[in-house]
Amino acid sequence: xxxxxxxxxxxxxxxxxxxxxxxxxxxxxxxxxxxxxxxxxxxxxxxxxxxxxxxxxxxxxxxxxxxxxxxxxxxxxxxxxxxxxxxxxxxxxxxxxxxxxxxxxxxxxxxxxxxxxxxxxxxxxxxxxxxxxxxxxxxxxxxxxxxxxxxxxxxxxxxxxxxxxxxxxxxxxxxxxxxxxxxxxxxxxxxxxxxxxxxxxxxxxxxxxxxxxxxxxxxxxxxxxxxxxxxxxxxxxxxxxxxxxxxxxxxxxxxxxxxxxxxxxxxxxxxxxxxxxxxxxxxxxxxxxxxxxxxxxxxxxxxxxxxxxxxxxxxxxxxxxxxxxxxxxxxxxxxxxxxxxxxxxxxxxxxxxxxxxxxxxxxxxxxxxxxxxxxxxxxxxxx
Numbered sequence: 001x002x003x004x005x006x007x008x009x010x011x012x013x014x015x016x017x018x019x020x021x022x023x024x025x026x027x028x029x030x031x032x033x034x035x036x037x038x039x040x041x042x043x044x045x046x047x048x049x050x051x052x053x054x055x056x057x058x059x060x061x062x063x064x065x066x067x068x069x070x071x072x073x074x075x076x077x078x079x080x081x082x083x084x085x086x087x088x089x090x091x092x093x094x095x096x097x098x099x100x101x102x103x104x105x106x107x108x109x110x111x112x113x114x115x116x117x118x119x120x121x122x123x124x125x126x127x128x129x130x131x132x133x134x135x136x137x138x139x140x141x142x143x144x145x146x147x148x149x150x151x152x153x154x155x156x157x158x159x160x161x162x163x164x165x166x167x168x169x170x171x172x173x174x175x176x177x178x179x180x181x182x183x184x185x186x187x188x189x190x191x192x193x194x195x196x197x198x199x200x201x202x203x204x205x206x207x208x209x210x211x212x213x214x215x216x217x218x219x220x221x222x223x224x225x226x227x228x229x230x231x232x233x234x235x236x237x238x239x240x241x242x243x244x245x246x247x248x249x250x251x252x253x254x255x256x257x258x259x260x261x262x263x264x265x266x267x268x269x270x271x272x273x274x275x276x277x278x279x280x281x282x283x284x285x286x287x288x289x290x291x292x293x294x295x296x297x298x299x300x301x302x303x304x305x306x307x308x309x310x311x312x313x314x315x316x317x318x319x320x321x322x323x324x325x326x327x328x329x330x331x332x333x334x335x336x337x338x339x340x341x342x343x344x345x346x347x348x349x350x351x352x353x354x355x356x357x358x359x360x361x362x363x364x365x366x367x368x369x370x371x372x373x374x375x376x377x378x379x380x381x382x383x
Contacts, residue, residue, distance in 0.1 A: 002044040003101040003121065005037035008086050010077050011052025015205050020050075020107050021058045025216050028058050029203065032110035032216075038064040039360055040117040043103065049086055051077035063364055065354045070094075084183060091176055098177035104185050109170035110212060111199040111220055114360065120173050120193040128188025130173040134200040137163035165192050168200045227345055228381050232326040234270050235313055235339075236374050238281040238288055240332040241349060244370030257287050260370055266378035267295040273382055276320055280304050280312050282335050309339045330377050332356060332369055345381070349373040 009020040009030050021028040030048065037046040048059045049070040056069045076086040087104060090096075101124065103117065112132075120130045137158055140148040149164055150156060171193075172185040179185065198215045201208060239245050242263055248256035267277050278299035279292050285302070292300040299319075301312040313327060325344040329336075332352035340346040340359050347363040348356045350373070357364055363380070367373040 001097065001099045001101070003042055003103065004045045004047055004096070005040075005043050005103040005105050005117070006047045006049065006087060006090065007033055007037065007105045007107055008049045008072070008083055009052075009055055009107050011050065011055055012077070012079065014079070016203075016209065018052075018054065019203065019209075020052075021055050024110055024203075024209070025213055025221060029110055030055065030059060030107040031062060033105050033107050033112055034059060034062060034064060034067060036112045036114045036117060037103070037105055038066050039114040039362075040121075041114070041360055042118060042121045047090065049090055063350050063366070065357050084179075084185060087179060087185065088183065091179060096176050098175070098180065100176045102174055102176050102179055104172040104174075106169050106171070106202075108203045109168060109199065110203070111201070111216055112170045112195075113220065116193065116195050116199075117171060120171060123191040123193055124173045127191035128174065128178055129186035129190045130171075130193050131186055131190060132168055132170040132172070132195050132199075133165040133192045134168045134195055134197050135163050136166045136197075136200070137161050140164070165194070166200060168195060169202050170195060170199060228328075228383075230326055231275060231328045231345060231381050232322045233276045233278060233313075233316060233320060233328070234378065234381065235278040235280055235316075235327060235329040235343075237309075237329075237331040237333075237336055238279060239283065240352070240369040241330055242279075242291075242370070242374055244368065245332075246370075255285065255287065257285075257291075258370060259291060260372045260375075262372035263374040264295055266375040267297060269382060270378055271296065275381070276316075278313070278316055280309050280339075282306075282309070306335050307338055309336065310342060313339060313343070328377070328381055330365075330374060347377045347380075 013019045020030045034046060037043055046067045047070050049072045050056055051072050059069060070090055072086050073089060076089050124130045139150050142148060174186055178187050198219050201212050203209055203212050236242060242259055243257045250256060270277055276298045279297050280301045281288060282305040299316050304312045324342055327343040328345040329339055329343045330347040331340050332349050334355060346359060347365055349369040350366055351368040365373050365376050367376050
């Protein structure tokens with residue numbers, strides 16, 4: 001049995017043209033929900049169902065290993081098409097296992113994060129379906145002026161009012177077999193996964209966009225900025241990060257490595273901001289020693305394999321009187337896995353191994369190793 005996340009996105013949108021790939025906080029709108037699903041522990045595959053080649057190209061450019069594009073039919077991409085229609089089209093056409101878990105995610109809920117999905121999956125073990133909600137402590141009335149959820153003669157204080165749960169449209173979890181049977185996204189015994197109140201906004205109009213971007217910056221991105229701002233030590237691997245991982249030899253058999261000058265400038269920029277730098281690598285070569293000296297790297301550790309990399313960085317932390325939460329590290333291969341899993345901020349090149357890309361919370365950069373990816377990571381921290 002596996003768990004798949006399904007994100008339907010149409011090219012047609014009358015209120016905001018091509019809104020699913022319109023820039024939202026610096027990324028296409030759909031990027032944020034795709035990222036949340038990709039990073040969530042327990043989700044095996046992320047399907048973006050679209051009728052638009054432009055959207056498909058944008059999503060493919062994210063570089064997420066678990067993401068697949070499904071070209072939905074024109075019949076189920078019209079203004080009158082239901083979400084269930086494209087869900088069923090995909091499930092039936094690809095003959096998805098009836099025992100698999102299906103998570104419907106709506107791209108118009110960009111404040112969704114991976115931990116919300118993980119919480120929902122945990123709840124699904126004791127329920128047929130799970131839906132995301134926010135708690136609303138507002139007083140509701142019918143059109144004929146009858147109160148729905150309170151006694152207006154005994155108006156409760158907010159802190160004493162239980163309120164009601166409102167669907168925020170972020171995600172819905174069900175088994176494939178139940179979707180096929182009921183033709184609906186949820187059924188049977190339903191559990192509620194409560195999300196923060198600020199996630200109640202959905203992007204359907206221009207005004208929603210402005211509000212949602214403000215909330216995103218305040219509640220989601222601010223946490224990320226604080227994490228990056230806290231960095232006091234910047235550490236990088238060599239092969240596959242500072243280099244392209246290629247093996248070059250001279251006619252005399254001397255080993256050569258190709259470095260990127262843009263990466264070299266990154267060390268100076270970090271040093272100008274009083275951030276210590278380190279190179280930790282499993283190889284032992286004079287080439288790296290000379291390169292580290294030229295870049296004025298504060299700490300160089302060679303011959304550190306697997307757990308040795310973490311031990312080396314812990315030793316540096318002890319010398320500099322800092323914690324691992326104040327360390328940023330970029331690596332690309334399995335011998336970087338342990339250290340990447342422990343530091344405050346972890347990143348990897350675009351062409352890193354899948355196991356590395358799937359580390360929860362890791363920053364997947366757009367450049368490959370040796371193409372200036374260390375500079376890209378450094379500027380992200382310094383921005």
